[in-house]
Every structure is written in C-alpha cells, then in structure tokens.
Amino acid sequence: MTKNDGRLPNPVIRRLPKYYVRVRELRDGGREWISSHGLAEDLGLTSSTVRQDLSHLDLAGVSKRGYETRLLEAALGHVLGADAVHRLVIVGAGYLGCALALHGGLRAQGFDTCGIFDADREVVGTKVGSLSVRPMGALNGVVRKKKVEVGMIAVPAASAQEVADKLVEAGVRGLLNLAYCHVHVPDHVEVVDARIIASLQQLAYVISAKVGADGT
Amino acid sequence: MTKNDGRLPNPVIRRLPKYYVRVRELRDGGREWISSHGLAEDLGLTSSTVRQDLSHLDLAGVSKRGYETRLLEAALGHVLGADAVHRLVIVGAGYLGCALALHGGLRAQGFDTCGIFDADREVVGTKVGSLSVRPMGALNGVVRKKKVEVGMIAVPAASAQEVADKLVEAGVRGLLNLAYCHVHVPDHVEVVDARIIASLQQLAYVISAKVGADGT
DNA sequence: TAGATTGTTAATCGATTAACAATC
C-alpha cells in the first residue's frame, strides 16, 4: 500500500520515535515539562514542526509551560505501539540475525521475538540465546500459531525476495527489510527498509558532496 | 550541516542505492537496457520520478531504448562512492558491532573496517574476525593515522553521545548512528541514523493504522 | 515511417515554516 489512508504523514511518523526517545531521557532526568522550542533544539528541528507534529497526538500542551513529559511520553508511546506487544520472527541466523535476536532493546520496546529461522541445515538447531534456529519449513506454522505480525529479513540480498514471499504467505502484516535490495509485496503488507549499506552510501555521498561544495 | 549546498535533494539520495542495487541485478541477469518505466515498476516509483532522478547523473538515456545498464551502474556507483574505498571504525563490540565487523557486504561495497573499539576492559583484546577489539583510548590515533572518514555508533543509547563526541574529536567526517537516540554533532560532521528499533516502531504504526483505516 | 522513450518544463501536491490570536 502506497497511499496514506487517514494516517499520519510519513515524515511525521519518522520523527515520532525521536520525540519518544528524547522525552524518555528527559523524564529519566526528572524533567516535568518541555516546550516545543526545547524539543526542537534538542532534535535539530523548528518549534513549528514540533507543534505541528504533536498536534496530531491525543494531548494538549499548556501555555507558558509546554508539554508535560509524563503525558507526552504516554501519548507518543501509545501511537508507536509501545504499550502493546508486537510479535516478530527473524529469518536468517547469520551474524546480523543473531545480533538482533540477542539485542535486548527489542524486547524492552515491546517487540517479542517468537522465532529465528534459517535455510542452512548446518545452522538449524543451534542455540541463539534462548531460541533454537528452526528450519524454513517451520515458519508458516509458527507465524500462524503465534499470530506473528512482523518478519525481519536478515538474509543475503539474493534470497531476500524468496524469504519475503514466504513471510507474506505465512501471514505477516509487515516486513523489516535489512537486505541490500528491494522486495516486492502485495498491497496489504507494509515494508520498511533498514539497510545499513544503503545508509552508509548515503553518508558517503553527503560527505564527498560537501567537499566539492564548500571547497574544504 | 542542515542545508543542501548544491548537492542532490535528500529524497533523491535515498533512492540512488535502490537504483544501484536493481541495476546490478539486471546486469547480472544479462540485461543491457532498462527504461524509466521498467525501473519505476521494479522499485514502486513513477517513471517521472526515475527520469528526474537519473537526470542528475552524468549519463544520457537513449530514445526508444532507455538507459544502458552498464553505464547506469557506473554512473550510480560513482555518485555513491562505490568506486572509492571508505575507511570506517566501529565503536561498540556488542552483538551488533561484531555483526557489522563480520558482515561481508560492507567490504564488498568499498567500506573498509579499520578498527573496532569498546570501553569494556573485558572485551578489549578479543578477536572479531581478523580484528582485535581495541580500547577507546586507541580511537584517536587510529582515526588520524588511517584517515578514517566514518564512525559507526553501535553502543547503548546511554553512551552514544559520548562516543559521538570522541569520534568527532578524532576527526571523522560522518557518523552512522545505530543507537536508539539522537546525537548532536557540529555542523561540519554529517549524521545518518540507522536505528532498527525506530524502524520497527514506524512499521508497527503503519500496520496498526491500517487496521483502523480500512476496517480489516 | 510510426511508435516508444527521453529530458525538461509546468502543474500539482504536500511538508515545513512563519505568524499571530488565544491562553495561562
């Protein structure tokens, strides 16, 4: 699905986690109020953008004081689904897939890893933290039985489309694609790309373009 | 630095790696020509966007045939710096940092990992592939001596800003931030965020928003 | 030639920023 049917604009959605993380830091530091100017400064935005973004939330600011951090954290967490559990599976038990399975941050944010899968017979059965790597044939059953919503693609680019097809067929509703390629899915499934190499290339471009532009 | 001084618009930069990957796939498959319509269909864009994007490149298409894949791959690779070597260091030798150090794809795309660092004395000295984990005190010297351009932040959010400061002081020109937080840097340094948890939250939002929107 | 495709201009669409009345 390409169009936004009634949901928040994409640029806003991408900024919400930034607000969320920052507000939690502020709360941890004992801060009770934060203004749009304060958040803007912290995150490199304008205060206008912050107010526009937060106006989409179920929350009211207070003149002269700003937003109450406790309420803001709750409102952001609610929109981002941090107050619900999201079940996911990881396909690919290479270095990256295992690192994700062992990453404590996922669980802390409400993402519950229900399984890790690999096509390689040699790898199937090995332990990754508390999980055992399962064969691809088991994917369908696990996704259906545990009502898994999200599949993470952590395989080489060459097998990514095949894995995406299997995840879609099993019934996940969203894919996080870590492979360095584009995957096609039907309209009812969402894909978010999180490709480290593409991000590095983007960084390499802006670094080199800067040299050319200002002569340093 | 926030503004684009003469360089490509950000949306274009983010699409370039997609074109690059796809064109390489086509070339591997023996395809010699690809039209803007073909690329658009493959990547879920419009042909107008593709032509606009590629018009920024040092390359001319041919009427009735499209773009020659060989030349297009070269032009995209050049802009993305794929024909140069980019030196980087990884800070944080946890699961994620090690996975990146061992990830063959980085080297394949011209990113040369010059070192991996960790603040934990227990971890310093252990082997990660062909590299030994070094103490944070060694960071400055390695960055300067090897002319490292990019630092990857693969530490917990709580230490990310401190690591960013050290990398900036050592003289890197860009940061890839994998930690779930915002990092501040001076104007002459670029930051690209690649935060998996934020991407998962974005995905969780669009999935849940879809339920509400179309009643499924 | 006829038809498909580029490259580019103009139109549309959407996001960001500015401005300011309302509020506490």
Place this chain on the structure above:
DNA sequence: TAGATTGTTAATCGATTAACAATC
C-alpha cells in the same frame, strides 16, 4: 499584569507528477 507558549491558519518552499516536444 506581562510575557511565554500553544494551536492553528496562511505563506513558503520543495518534491512529485503530468505533459509533451525532441529524438532515435
């Protein structure tokens, strides 16, 4: 009260899409 801040409207800015002449 005076001043700071929100919430929202209007203006600006930028990106995407449409359209079409030029081209092979």
